[in-house]
Amino acid sequence: MYQFFKLFSELYQNTNRTGKRWIFKIIDTFLIIISIYLAFNLRFDIFNVWSFLPQYQNLILLLLPIKICTFWLVGLYKPVIRYAGLEFLSTAFKGVAGSSGIFIAVIFIFSLPSLPRSIFIIDAFLTLVLIVFSRIMVRWLIINVTERSQIVKSSTENILIYGAGRTGSQVAQLIVQDKNRKLVGFLDDDKQLLKHEISGKTVFSPQKLDSLIEKYHIETILLAVQSAGKKRNLEIIKTLQKYSVQIKTIPDINRVVSGEFTVNEIRTVDIADLLGREEVNAIDKLLQKNIYQKTVLVTGAGGSIGSEMCRQIAKLDPKRLILLERNEYALYEIDIELKEHFPDLEIIPFLGSVTIRDLLEKVFSAFQIDTVYHAAAYKHVPLVEANIVEGIYNNVIGTMRCVQAAEKYKVESFVLISTDKAVRPTNVMGTTKRIAELILQAFAQKKGIKTRFAMVRFGNVLDSAGSVVPRFRKQIEDGKDLTVTHKEINRYFMSIPEASRLVIQAGALGKGGDVFLLDMGEPVKIYDLAVQMIELSGFKLGDDIDINITGLRPGEKLYEELLIDKANGQKTSHPKIFTANEHFFQWKELETMIQELRSILKTDNKADIIKQLKTIVPEFKPDLNYDNPRSKKIIPFSSQIS
DSSP: OHHHHHHHHHHHHTSOHHHHHHHHHHHHHHHHHHHHHHHHHHHHTOSOOTTTSGGGHHHHHHHHHHHHHHHHHTTTTOSOGGGOOHHHHHHHHHHHHHHHHHHHHHHHHTTOOOOOHHHHHHHHHHHHHHHHHHHHHHHHIIIIIIHHHHHHHOSSEEEEEEOOSHHHHHHHHHHTTOTTEEEEEEEOSOGGGTTOEETTEEEEOGGGHHHHHHHHTOOEEEEOOGGGOHHHHHHHHHHHTTSSSEEEEOSOHHHHHHTOOOGGGOEEOOGGGGSOOOOOOOOHHHHHHTTTTSEEEEETTTSHHHHHHHHHHHHTOOSEEEEEESOHHHHHHHHHHHHHHOTTSEEEEEESOTTOHHHHHHHHHHSOOOEEEEOOOOOOHHHHHHOHHHHHIIIIIHHHHHHHHHHHTTOSEEEEEOOGGGSSOSSHHHHHHHHHHHHHHHHHTSTTOOSEEEEEEOOEETTOTTSHHHHHHHHHHTTOOEEESOTTOEEOEEOHHHHHHHHHHHHHHOOSSEEEEEOOOSOEEHHHHHHHHHHHTTOOBTTTBOEEEOOOOTTOOSSOOSOSSGGGOEEOSSTTEEEEOOOOOOHHHHHHHHHHHHHHHTSOBHHHHHHHHHHHOTTOOOOSOTTSHHHHBOOOOTTTOO
C-alpha cells in the first residue's frame, strides 16, 4: 500500500498543472458515483442498490457532468493543493451547493423524473465530505510520503558554488565543515579553472549543469561572484532560473573577506538582486550635513520610507530624532525598534496627523528642529481615487501646514519625499504630490526665507507596504495565481535603504526650491517581475502558478516618468542624483488657488474638485469620467476641512 501511495504522490508531483487538474476531475468522478451509491443505500436501507438504480441512470449520468463543470467554474481545480486551506473549503461548498441547485433546476425545467428530496441532501453532504477528504489525503501524501522520503534519501543539502575565485574558495571551507550541507563542486566560466580542484572539489563548466543536477541531485546553487558586479550576477541568475534548483547568495562579500561570514547568512536570492542595479557608495559629507548633532523630524515615520529614513538617520548620530505618525501601531513598532538599537539617542514619538495645525505648533515650538523629512502622504493610487477629499487634505493641506511651521520656526532644511507619479499625473495622488512640490517651490522663492526647501522624486521601492512585490509574495504563499494589471506596464524600482540614503544626500545638496531626481536605473516590466518571482519560488509558470491580466486600475499609467521636460535634467556632484528646473507659482497666486480648492473640498462635487486640481496642475490628465453623474458624489470630510 505504501508503494502505491508513493507512486501516486510522485506521479502527481511530476505532472504539470493541467494534468493535476485532470487527475482530480477523474478522482471526483469516482467520488460522485460513490456518494450517489451511498445516498441510495442510506435512503432505502439496502446494500445492493444497483438493481434499484437503472430507473435513475439517466439522471445520474446527467448529474456527473453538471457537478464536474460546476466544480470547474467555481475554481475548485485552481488552487495549488499543498497550500489549499479554508478558502478551498468555501469553494468546495459553493461547488456542491451550486451543482445540486443546477441539477434540481434542470429536473424542474425539463420535467424529468425526480429523485427523493433526501437523496439530494445526503448526496450533497457526502460529496462535500469526500471532496474535502480527497484533497486532505493528497496533501498528506505530498508532505508525508514524497517529501519525507526525499529527506530520508539525503538529509544534507547538495550544493554547487558558482564562482571558483577567492570568495567561492573561502565559502567552500565553511560549507565542508557543515553537517547539513554537502559541497559537490564549483561552477565557473573561466576555462583555465575547469577540472581543477579547490578544497578537494572539482570545477565544472556551467554548460554541464543539467547532467550535474541529475547525477548529484543538486538542490542549491550558491552565487559567490559578487566581485563581478550586480549586472553579471543578474545574467547568471537568469540563466539558472530555468533549472529546478534553489538559487542562493551571500548578502555581504566584505564579511567573507574579513572572515566574519557564517553559513547561516546564506540566503535565497531576493527580488532586489534581479534589478541589476549598481549602488554607488554614499558620500559621508552629504549624509551628515543635515543630521549630525541636529534635531531631526520625520513625518510619516512609521511608513515604509519613513521608517527606513529613521533607521538611516539614527546611524548618523543626530542630537534628537522626532517621529510623527498617525498610525499608532506603526509608530509603536519603529519607536521600539529604534530605542532597542540606539539606546543613547533621544527619540520622541508623536501620534497624530500633519493636518492638525495645533499638533504641528506643539512639536515645532517645543524643539528647535533643524531638519524635516516630510514622508507623510497617502500614496496608493486607487484608494486616493476613491477618497479624493481625504487624499487632497492629507497630501496638500498637510504639506502646506508642515511648510508653514518650518518657515515660522526657522527650520534649516526641509525635504519632501515626492514621486514619479507627480510628473504629468493621470491620477489624484500624483496631482496632490505635484501640488506639494509647488508649495515648497513657492515658499523657497519668498523673500527672507531661512529654510532650504527641496524635494526628491523617485519611483517604486521594493517591499514597501502595499506594493507589488509583497503582494506577489503573498499570492505565491497562498498558492494563488499572480495578478498583473497590464502585460506591458513597467515601473522604476529601488531598494528602500538605497532610496533613503539618496534622499538624505539629495537634501544636503539643496539650495532652495530644488527638484531632485534619483537615478532609478532601467524600468522593469511588472509581468517579467511576476515571472521571476514565480521561478525564484521554485514554481513553473503555467504548470504551478499562472499570471492573470486584470486591466489597468483607475488612474494607473502604463509608464512612469521622472521629468516633465527631459531637457531640464542636470547633473549634481552625486552620480545618482540629478536636478530639474520645473515651473512654479509665486506663493500668493498658489495660496489663492489652494484656498479655492479647500472651499470646494467642503462640497461633495467631485467634478469641481477635479477642475480645480487641473487649474493648479495643468498637465493633470485624468483618465476617469468625472463628469459622469455617478462620479459626482463623494463622501465629504467637512468636519476635518478647516
